[in-house]
Amino acid sequence: MILLRAQRKESAPRPEREGFAGSGSRTLSASVPSVSSVSSVGILLALLAIPACKDDSYAVISVLTYSDSLAGVAQFRVHVGNGADTDTLFYPQQRTESLLLDMSHPVTFSVEFDTSRGGQTTFEVEPLDLNGTALGYGKTDAAIVKEKVFKVTVLVVPGAIRPEHGLDGGANSDAGTSSLSCDPYNPASACGAGQTCGLLCGAGEPAVGMCYAAGAGAPGSVCASNNDCQSGSQCFTFAAVGCQVMTCLRFCNNDDSACAETGAYCNVPIQCGTTPRFNACSRPCDPTGSGSTGCATGLGCFVYADETTDCACPGSGAVGAACTQNQGCNGEAACTGCLAGSSCVIPAGGTSGAGVCRPICKLAAPACPSGTTCHAFDGSTRLLYGFCQ
DSSP states (O other): OEEEOOOOOOOOOBTTBOSOOSSSSOOOOOOOOOOOOOOOOOOEEEGGGOOOOTTOEEEEEEEEESSSOEEEEOEEEEEEEETTEEEEEEESSSSOOOEEEOSSSOEEEEEEEOTTOOEEEEEEEEEEOTTOOBOEEEEEEEEEOTTSEEEEEEEEEETOBOOSSOOSSOTTGGGTOTTOSSOTTSTHHHHOTTEEEEEEOOTTSOOEEEEEEOOSBOTTSBOSSGGGBOTTEEEEEEEETTEEEEEEEEBOSSOGGGGOSTTOOEEEEEEETTEEEEEEEOOOOOOSTTSOTTSOTTOEEEEOGGGOEEEEOOOSBOTTOEESSSSOOSSOTTOOOBOTTEEEEEETTOOTTOEEEEEEEETTSOOOOTTOOEEEOTTOSSOOEEEEO
């Protein structure tokens, strides 16, 4: 009896640094441009038009970008929510500035709170250009420190959009994700029509949902940013040694029907920080022959558990080579993957991670190299694909 090695490791994706972080077939990558200079400025904004007083509390807000940089920032629109009250403030009052916002040089201003104010407060920041168009969006929560000056940092995501509506409960609210401001499984609920909800993930931090203008890119199509992908999808980077390809993936909430494609299944895990994992749809593709049909250029089609096909960066192992997983590696010690058109097969009773790259074949119409035959995977229920040996 021979078993398929179906190892697929995925984790944290980030919008504008699209991709999965960690080892396995999909790995986060980012390029941060250099910044020449930027002004650090300050101004006092009054919350709810309350007069200044020496006993008042002040939030000193530092604004940075989450990734990349934003040029031509003329004004900041700041939404401050405390209890049932919300106010929208502007710095400066007129759109006359031309600032460069980046990841390391903060633009700072302050917000004043009367002594009657306390508790958790939400700070939302939108950089605007000279025409008043939002260039990005950032949000954070902080507790007011009574009669003190306290610091708040807001990271703005370039291209993100402030949600049109609040999210009641959030995606998987019973699983600890109620802090999301939008639902990647149902982006219209908070982001509005024609928008999509993308995830930002950081080690040791809960997932953050950001709204983006959706594009026309279908799942599996090449993308450059989240704005290229259809609503309900996000742009991810597949990365391994010698491979980096960005494509759109569709989110799905443990529901194969949400994938809306024959051969696509809701079984690709996305671990985003400390938040319980999300799921995306696998890609229906042809793992036989060249193993490239149905995948974006540069990716290969592999067979995973229960004969699910999916696209990933190929490895370098030729037929007959020792392997530890199907797809390419990212420099991990003792990790080896297989070329497209093959998969890593482990004999029944064999040691985990000690497989051999074998050609993939269709059980109904096998086309194996001379002297080999097409074998079904042990425990297979779909009986679509096998391997040549």
